[in-house]
Amino acid sequence: MWSSPQIQSWSMEPKEDMDMEKSRVLVIGGAGDIGKHIVAASVHLGHPTAILIKEFAPSDIIKVQLLNSWVNSGASLLKGDLFDHESLVKAIKCADIVISAVGPHQVAEQTRIVAAIKEAGSVKRSVPSEFGSDVDRLHTVDPAVSLCALKANFRRVIEAEGIPHTYVSCNSFAETYLPSIGDVTAIGAGPPASKITILGDGDAKAVFVFKDDIATYTMRVVDDARTLNKILYMRRPTNVVSHNELISMWEKKAGRTLQKVHLPEEEILKWIEEAVFPLNILLSLALSIFARGDQSNFDIDPAVGVEATS
Template structure:
């Protein structure tokens, strides 16, 4: 009888965490666990997702990222730990590595990143790095120092946010689109596919101490292609206005953190083309690692 690989997911009831947890449960040869606190179990709004995870066969272990003893006990049950915690807990992730070293069983750690790296061009345009992109730095430093093999996931654009990438102003209350007129491309990835790619990478020895970029080859589109697809699939015509990189820089400098974050993203998407920037040393692509893995097309992602 084959030995199952124990995989523990933290943040399994969060937006991307549930997709990763369900993918772990569906993966052959994996025993999926989720660290769930008493507080989370008591929240009525989490009841539906908890039941879905339970029905998928995921075993709940009671604990919390800030409860060292419970975290160590949970990690001793597995060899792979995947963090899917939200922004507010990103700076707590070095605690996972501390507990993993004490547990002594962990052969792979995947931190909660699920984004992409800003290019030098994007950072230079704004004169700094947006706070949401700096949150991962302490975890990356701790992972490099820990001696525990790690894998970072470069997820590009969550499928549910593909329409947001069009160029609509925040908040998105109308159908007006800012068109930047470049040939840069975004890469959209369905959330279920993010989960599947993540689990594949977590178990793949080739991905140890690497960044795995999720790149479904047919899901890379320019803004004009994305607009045309949305208009065709949604049966609407967007009102378009010519926009510039300078407008995004101005919006970034004169907006609150939430709005400035989206200005930064649009610059990275349509001005710098950060999704498809050249691979850095240590980057791997899912197009090469898992060429036969079926994925949801950009058309299916956008279809209402």
């Protein structure tokens, strides 16, 4: 048996009538892969935090446990929906910071968040759902190129509407790639026993960051003037490594040598065409990350971006 969460409601008064030291944070998509970490980081750093949810008593026990964990940590739950403009505006009016962590199927729907932010008129920072490579610098193929185009187009919408923002370019989730030592053919299978697949020559540099760190960096900069209307790059030098370097580190620790199988780009492209969702997106992103080095093959322009650890 499990119980529905005991709801801790935010006051629905606008923020300017409140005396708060920390900015109020609203997370949309808080139950998602990175959203859960952002909620936890926001609460940990002392922000009054709320999560937009469709229902207070879902039938899924895992979802109920998640909602209860949020409430027990001091977060609040606001009932609302991305497709219910009135509820969205009502929730956003309570917040200083609006963070979207919606999944790939809802990226285009973030224009609804922009419309609600414009109507609410009180948001001082918006963080759209990116949390990956810099979408304006990727050179990949479909289906990832279409997803990145949606994110890039949404950047232009935010800028055209004059919404204060920070784009988070955290690059690659370490939890996704490191357990297989960067072998995208074996994600979820653990370290390779004897043979490893390398996309391209293995020399392109990728960037790996753990989700807890991504969330912490995100929350530390939402009130930082240096990141306003800029791209936050998470690209600490020690986290920038090639696939060959990853393999070498693993071989030294494991005390054995792996057989390397290199896939040329034409084989990667064929593989992407034959794959289905979500593997096809993962592979097309991997082409950009591991074969073309799109996460590290440019210098950060201080006029448009800042590096998180600096």
